[in-house]
Amino acid sequence: MRASPLLPRLFPVLFVAALALPASAQERATPQSRSEIQLSFSPVVKQVAPAVVNVYGARVERRQQNPFFDDPFFRRFFGGDFGVPQERVQRSLGSGVIVDPSGIIVTNHHVIENMTEVKIALADKREFDVEILLRDPRTDLAVLRIKGTHAPLPVMAIGNSDTLEVGDLVLAIGNPFGVGQTVTQGIVSALARTQVGIGDYQFFIQTDAAINPGNSGGALVDMQGRLVGINSAIFSRSGGSVGIGFAIPAAMVRIVVESARSGGKSVRRPYFGAKLQVVSADIAESMGLDRPTGALVAGVFEAGPAVEAGLKRGDLILAVDGQTIEDPDAFGYRLATKPLGGTAALTVQRGTQKLTLTVKLSPAPETRPREAVKLPARSPFAGATASNLSPAVAEELSLEVASEGVVLSEVPEDTDAARVGLRKGDVILAVNGETIKSSKDLDRALNQRARFWEITINRAGQVFTAVLNG
Template sequence: MFRLIRATLIAASCVTFLGSLDPAVAQDRRVPSSPAELKLSYAPIVQRVQPAVVNVYAAKVVQNRNPLLDDPIFRRFFGVPGQQPEQMQRSLGSGVIVDPSGLVVTNVHVIEGADQVKVSLSDKREFEAEILLKDSRTDLAVLRLKDTKEKFPTLDFTNSDELMVGDVVLAIGNPFGVGQTVTHGIISALARTQVGITDYQFFIQTDAAINPGNSGGALVDMNGKLAGINTAIYSRSGGSQGIGFAIPSNMVRVVVATAKSGGKAVKRPWLGARLQTVTPDIAESLGLRSPSGALVASVVPNGPAAKAGLKSSDLIVAIDGQAIDDLNAFDYRLATRPLGGTAQLDVQRAGKPVKLTVQLETAPDTGRNEIVITARSPFQGAKISTITPAVADELHLDADTEGVVITEIGDDTTAAGVGFQKGDIVLSVNNQKIGKTADLEKVAGTSSRLWRITLVRGGQQINVTLGG
């Protein structure tokens, strides 16, 4: 597991946060007023929350691949058996019990590809665990402890929107596998969006020491409630350098609620519009005092945004009264809204304020038709999908984007070997237009000495030719 991620270095302004907070809330905070108060301890909070923080151990079987053993002539000449030796690969992380029945939330990267998952409680007992839900867009996974009927200690969620820069927090996890460890610090920043870890770029930044093994562990406030799930660090050395990131509890709550309801995938509201972040140049052209908000680039016909009256060039500045700094902030705010209701958008249109009400509904996903290419071809081992409105929303594409998209690539597959990547959009193969997954499956099933492929990666069209 060494993916307590080395996040990209961000700008030096470390103490920005989204929106303004009620001064009355700030009055609840105060600095120590006497030497006696400096002797106060966090022990009561730790004793209360520690039993709900667990260690997560994941294991998977991998083959010790020797490229020469892939050659049947080599194996036959040297009498080497075709079956290659296997090795158990292990990773460790942390987790938090969020339901008395034994539901544990952790990071996807802690248990990714695991054949076996075990959870160790603070009292040293171990349980086998099954994976109920993996949400790669947030890097959150929910596990359930097996073969147990007892009620476990849990952590309640705090409202992460009420956190303030400077609040004291505790980080609890299993760094480097040394055992459960508690560190403390403050919230260094809120709404950190330029981190580059998950689809939803909206993190709590803290200087509480977080190290490899803390992934999936708890960030708790001074009320002993779960403020976030520790996920990543910025580090040049691999150890803590005082810049750690946690997924806010309001996002964690959404994923856990889906798992509790039996859902296998998290469903989120769909706006039905493509947005872009306001750059300084765009801000100047719009006559804005600062580059903030989310600019509407295009609107999907008959989608929630179109029905609400949202138009291209509108600037979304707030949702339900919460200010929007950029595209990532809007994505997070919308994703944490409950389906079935409505959200109020504050919009600037031609310099004038407009209020719109948008319905919170999921994107249409019929016709995705995900398949894995098994035929011997450059695409062998790639999972592909037709681009539905739901897929376009996930990948921030225009709803009318043509082609099929690669959604997953297996390790040690032909597709991975030739350099295909998740998110690649395949437009044509050997001069045949690819409009749906069945088209690519058919083309991949034909033999060819050369494969001429046109694809789009990162907005750029690429033409490649591969040997058969």
């Protein structure tokens, strides 16, 4: 995100406008009673702050100090224990919210990403080890649970983020910079922010309540003491708060927490089966719209809920269950926060007609087994895992089109595959001129000896060929 260059030009206009306010609007009034003097947010803070925790993550990495230390001659010549692996501890710090008496905690995925040991500390200084129940990088949320038995825990109720309005008062509670639990106050500055760049579901609450590093995973709370969002990111050039913070709405938090409660290791969401695009000003004019709005259906897959509901290319989706859709990101969020098993009503414009179509809320199908294969060591793909593509696999990897083929479903950082530039989500089309149609095809092709490897890859819609040494 980038600050608008027009912003400095607005300040003189705003200043003049303030001076031009009527005298009545500039009048100040003194408190009229003792109760007005004592107005405070403290009752809400006392109610909710105990349920906000500090989250500490750690990961121990063991590395050789130098590759020469593996050579027996080198070690004999220089002596010492040079070959002993060196330990490096990677740490993270964030916040979390207890949302269930059983000790279930929700936080940001990036707070515990790659962490193998996670602990939490309550506001009353009690500390607990926790287990990671669910990681959901697509929403940047994770769910933890306190290990073992414990005394009764404070809990924060999950509210309804759909009832928020711009201007509502909110509190942000977390552990900024590791200084300890901190409460800041502000308002809801905007809703449905979609160009934030965090996760796949771009639909954030914007607030001017101060949020800083360490606040990630903390609570955004309304005046009834309900959790309306999980604080996730800030817009800043300095690293500190400038009054532009973003929170994941409670509606999405609820879905992720319910998935963890039910024992799921991943979140299963409704599958749509269509490609959507933004409505530009030109498209809006050609469709007779007053302004650009909605999500335009650019294509419908052969099988899936969209085609079963009767959607066609060129349809404009305007609302889901009566909730207005401004763009494809808003549609994706609304669909993702619907529970599986039911239906949703889509308000659709087709030409000059307005239709109501019913779409089933079912998970993405695994139309063919994924047949995950760990790829052979004697190849540039060493350490990576390949799977057959299906709508379910494409959904998990955030691929736009669930086409046939083979995809790299796992590419760990410390592998040969990662070092040569291969990425999770790469679709492998061919190896040394041989078309790859299944994970078994890829495994067989890579088990052949070769002086070089010519690999054709589809990465985010761009097809290219790379030649790597054998």
